[in-house]
Amino acid sequence: MAEPTLTSNCLECSENGHACLKNLATDQLKIVDKARTEVTFKKGEILFKQGAFASQIMFIRKGLVKIYLENTSRDLILKIVPEGNYLGLSSLFGKNVFHYTAAAYEPTSVCMIERETFNQMILENATFGAEIIKTLNDETIQSYDRLYSLTRKQLHGRLADILLCLANTIYKNDKFKIPISRKDLADLTSMATESVIRILKDFRNEGILSLSGKTLEIHDKDRLQKISRIG
Amino acid sequence: MAEPTLTSNCLECSENGHACLKNLATDQLKIVDKARTEVTFKKGEILFKQGAFASQIMFIRKGLVKIYLENTSRDLILKIVPEGNYLGLSSLFGKNVFHYTAAAYEPTSVCMIERETFNQMILENATFGAEIIKTLNDETIQSYDRLYSLTRKQLHGRLADILLCLANTIYKNDKFKIPISRKDLADLTSMATESVIRILKDFRNEGILSLSGKTLEIHDKDRLQKISRIG
DNA sequence: GAGAAAAATTGATCCGGATCAGTTATTCAT
DNA sequence: ATGAATAACTGATCCGGATCAATTTTTCTC
Numbered sequence: 001m002a003e004p005t006l007t008s009n010c011l012e013c014s015e016n017g018h019a020c021l022k023n024l025a026t027d028q029l030k031i032v033d034k035a036r037t038e039v040t041f042k043k044g045e046i047l048f049k050q051g052a053f054a055s056q057i058m059f060i061r062k063g064l065v066k067i068y069l070e071n072t073s074r075d076l077i078l079k080i081v082p083e084g085n086y087l088g089l090s091s092l093f094g095k096n097v098f099h100y101t102a103a104a105y106e107p108t109s110v111c112m113i114e115r116e117t118f119n120q121m122i123l124e125n126a127t128f129g130a131e132i133i134k135t136l137n138d139e140t141i142q143s144y145d146r147l148y149s150l151t152r153k154q155l156h157g158r159l160a161d162i163l164l165c166l167a168n169t170i171y172k173n174d175k176f177k178i179p180i181s182r183k184d185l186a187d188l189t190s191m192a193t194e195s196v197i198r199i200l201k202d203f204r205n206e207g208i209l210s211l212s213g214k215t216l217e218i219h220d221k222d223r224l225q226k227i228s229r230i231g
Numbered sequence: 232m233a234e235p236t237l238t239s240n241c242l243e244c245s246e247n248g249h250a251c252l253k254n255l256a257t258d259q260l261k262i263v264d265k266a267r268t269e270v271t272f273k274k275g276e277i278l279f280k281q282g283a284f285a286s287q288i289m290f291i292r293k294g295l296v297k298i299y300l301e302n303t304s305r306d307l308i309l310k311i312v313p314e315g316n317y318l319g320l321s322s323l324f325g326k327n328v329f330h331y332t333a334a335a336y337e338p339t340s341v342c343m344i345e346r347e348t349f350n351q352m353i354l355e356n357a358t359f360g361a362e363i364i365k366t367l368n369d370e371t372i373q374s375y376d377r378l379y380s381l382t383r384k385q386l387h388g389r390l391a392d393i394l395l396c397l398a399n400t401i402y403k404n405d406k407f408k409i410p411i412s413r414k415d416l417a418d419l420t421s422m423a424t425e426s427v428i429r430i431l432k433d434f435r436n437e438g439i440l441s442l443s444g445k446t447l448e449i450h451d452k453d454r455l456q457k458i459s460r461i462g
Numbered sequence: 463g464a465g466a467a468a469a470a471t472t473g474a475t476c477c478g479g480a481t482c483a484g485t486t487a488t489t490c491a492t
Numbered sequence: 493a494t495g496a497a498t499a500a501c502t503g504a505t506c507c508g509g510a511t512c513a514a515t516t517t518t519t520c521t522c
Binding site for chain 4: 463464465466467468469470471472473474475476477478479480481482483484485486487488489490491492
């Protein structure tokens with residue numbers, strides 16, 4: 001049985017200024033490093049399943065992940081999570097299960113940290129805990145925006161929001177390759193797949209963006225922001 | 232200028248097993264008690280405004296509060312918060328403003344705790360911080376249910392969800408006085424006021440519930456749960 | 463690289479629920 | 493108690509978007 005490739009350790013990672021494990025002391029970093037393993041996932045693979053025991057917290061080192069609620073009828077994609085973020089924090093100090101499923105959009109490598117060790121670090125180091133609280137709160141505030149978008153805006157506004165998020169937050173570029181299918185864009189915006197297609201066509205016809213293959217380029221961001229605003 | 236009525240102090244409150252300030256040591260409770268003031272609000276009054284400086288964390292001792300996003304067009308009620316819960320936790324360790332407005336549905340009394348002192352308690356006492364993390368996570372998980380309800384269920388299912396929440400979580404009784412207007416039920420379920428009225432009528436006609444004045448009684452909870460399930 | 467499966471696309475139809483326009487019932491203020 | 497303002501209610505109309513049905517394109521698989 002092959003060992004997963006360990007490309008680094010927590011001490012190096014922390015020195016390089018990574019967001020994970022910020023505020024931990026050297027001896028704590030050593031403990032975490034022992035309770036850690038690195039795993040890579042192929043495109044489309046599931047990192048963890050909703051309902052499964054959350055025996056580890058994950059940190060995305062490389063890649064792109066969707067987290068979603070699975071349901072008999074249709075999935076609800078809660079969030080697209082890029083590298084440099086934790087997964088599974090919502091299972092800390094509560095019921096020891098994942099509340100959502102996570103799947104990789106791209107080849108993705110994550111650090112898995114034993115939940116118990118992670119909990120222990122928080123209990124030993126309040127500054128680390130405070131940083132986690134800040135992270136959780138940032139996510140909550142984002143989720144308010146999303147709730148607003150999904151419940152109060154019409155289709156064009158909702159799709160504009162997702163596209164702006166991809167350009168501004170995920171890729172930090174107005175031109176990017178979307179690994180997200182029309183179906184998934186529909187599950188993100190809570191609309192029908194056909195509607196996603198029609199609205200993308202509208203945007204293309206109006207010169208707001210162009211699509212060639214999987215590459216999307218936003219030409220008129222002002223316009224898109226206006227569409228987002230008016231809903 | 233009259234002082235607000237202080238009905239107790241943090242040490243007594245903690246001894247009586249209140250959820251707030253659980254896990255704090257006696258000397259910490261004394262510090263918090265000095266950084267605390269108690270304020271009562273009349274029905275309809277605003278506790279704090281979205282965008283205002285969040286210079287304190289609040290704990291609802293008595294009453295019922297709605298927190299909502301204010302918007303030029305229409306409000307979005309994020310949550311109904313009963314006594315025994317914090318308000319404003321999402322402003323901890325982040326931008327020092329409230330991200331939503333809070334208003335009292337009933338005469339409400341809250342403890343206000345200086346934000347800086349509250350932060351300090353978390354940084355001094357990791358167990359207290361862990362408890363806050365647990366609280367935040369519980370709220371996040373609830374918000375997933377709500378996101379699902381609002382985006383995937385039809386009107387009847389959405390209203391059923393809110394009524395079940397009121398009966399099960401808020402009032403812990405199948406008969407209660409709703410201080411929430413039809414308009415606010417609409418802002419909670421993201422539907423038109425007229426739709427709320429029509430669906431309540433449907434529920435009454437089918438014997439699921441009865442309404443006399445402001446008093447609502449649920450007669451057939453199984454049916455309501457089924458409606459919630461099928462959406 | 464051929465065939466199969468999945469994803470993307472298009473047009474036509476239909477319906478859930480919003481909006482509009484009023485009426486009736488409560489609540490509030492003097 | 494009384495008029496005014498607000499909330500609750502009802503029916504008629506309309507439209508945004510889902511659904512359905514089919515075709516084309518792309519992506520896997522052996």
